[in-house]
Amino acid sequence: MVSRVRPRESRTRPRVSVVIPCYNYGHFLPDCVGTVLAQDGVDVDVLIIDDCSPDGSAEAARKVATADPRVRLIAHETNSGHIATYNEGLSTVDGEFVVLLSADDLLAPGSLARATALMRAFPEIGLGYGFSPGFTDQPPVARTSASSWSIWPGHEWIEQMCRRMVNPVNTPDVVMRTALMRELVGYDARVPHAADFLLWLRAAARGPIGRVNGADQAFYRRHGANMHVERFAGVHTDLVERRRTFDILFGEDTAHLPEAERLHGLARRAMAREALVTVCQAYRLGRESEPPEPLLAFAEEVFPQVRETRLWRTHERYLTRAKNGRGPVVPPRVSRLVDDVRGRVRWRRWRRSGLMGAV
Numbered sequence: 001m002v003s004r005v006r007p008r009e010s011r012t013r014p015r016v017s018v019v020i021p022c023y024n025y026g027h028f029l030p031d032c033v034g035t036v037l038a039q040d041g042v043d044v045d046v047l048i049i050d051d052c053s054p055d056g057s058a059e060a061a062r063k064v065a066t067a068d069p070r071v072r073l074i075a076h077e078t079n080s081g082h083i084a085t086y087n088e089g090l091s092t093v094d095g096e097f098v099v100l101l102s103a104d105d106l107l108a109p110g111s112l113a114r115a116t117a118l119m120r121a122f123p124e125i126g127l128g129y130g131f132s133p134g135f136t137d138q139p140p141v142a143r144t145s146a147s148s149w150s151i152w153p154g155h156e157w158i159e160q161m162c163r164r165m166v167n168p169v170n171t172p173d174v175v176m177r178t179a180l181m182r183e184l185v186g187y188d189a190r191v192p193h194a195a196d197f198l199l200w201l202r203a204a205a206r207g208p209i210g211r212v213n214g215a216d217q218a219f220y221r222r223h224g225a226n227m228h229v230e231r232f233a234g235v236h237t238d239l240v241e242r243r244r245t246f247d248i249l250f251g252e253d254t255a256h257l258p259e260a261e262r263l264h265g266l267a268r269r270a271m272a273r274e275a276l277v278t279v280c281q282a283y284r285l286g287r288e289s290e291p292p293e294p295l296l297a298f299a300e301e302v303f304p305q306v307r308e309t310r311l312w313r314t315h316e317r318y319l320t321r322a323k324n325g326r327g328p329v330v331p332p333r334v335s336r337l338v339d340d341v342r343g344r345v346r347w348r349r350w351r352r353s354g355l356m357g358a359v
Contacts, residue, residue, distance in 0.1 A: 026057025041113030130217030147214025
């Protein structure tokens with residue numbers, strides 16, 4: 001069972017290494033690095049790795065590094081790709097704790113002190129996270145007072161992920177013990193879209209997961225050039241990547257997961273459900289966001305019993321209605337209103353508890 005405890009301040013100053021990979025984000029670097037160097041209650045060092053940006057980001061990074069001795073730069077002469085760049089940086093730093101922060105994101109004031117206080121109080125926790133609001137131009141005013149700490153047994157947190165099939169953790173609000181990061185050998189290039197999710201799951205397989213509640217730990221910048229938006233669009237692509245993620249976890253980490261078979265079954269069922277929900281929603285709205293056939297085939301492949309579920313029967317009714325030209329099941333205006341309410345409920349649940357799921 002998850003436990004909640006009252007936060008308490010740390011009486012020591014832990015050292016936190018922050019790795020900032022950069023590719024064409026040099027114009028964001030001063031603000032990003034500034035939020036790291038301004039952190040209270042911790043000693044920080046910053047490593048910027050420019051992955052051969054063609055836009056002059058390396059020069060912007062040199063200026064930032066020259067301005068403060070706590071910042072250093074590695075500038076690639078050839079492009080290595082994001083996973084190799086992440087792992088190079090994470091293997092190079094030597095702070096007690098480590099953070100991977102994209103050059104276009106920001107840390108919230110006091111976030112590192114809040115996270116490390118939790119992890120110092122509970123040394124068995126290998127990964128701590130929080131909440132990171134999104135922003136476009138200017139971040140919102142940060143909430144800086146933690147209301148509580150949540151501590152999940154790692155296997156229970158994994159079960160929640162298998163049931164909900166949603167990654168509730170944004171990379172900028174994660175703090176990990178460097179020793180654990182090195183044990184896990186960083187990010188897995190086999191799942192470039194879900195390497196962060198796999199890393200969280202593998203960390204949970206080895207110990208408890210902690211969360212700082214009530215405060216904003218980072219700010220995630222939304223813009224059209226976000227890598228996951230540019231390279232990995234589409235529900236089917238996302239589901240295929242998540243399937244590979246869970247196959248790797250339950251195929252290679254079974255020594256740490258005594259209930260691997262049961263949990264893998266939960267994950268496969270949840271993936272099939274998400275594929276079907278996507279198809280049914282398209283029928284319900286009277287439009288197809290992407291072809292339904294790959295999603296239906298995926299659902300049957302990962303969970304053959306899916307044809308026996310009520311959701312599959314719902315899909316068949318919607319399909320018959322669509323073939324007969326009877327239009328959307330629910331008026332679009334009503335459907336949009338329902339989806340908006342559900343989205344708000346999900347967002348509030350995520351902000352409060354650190355978990356997301358279907359409503």
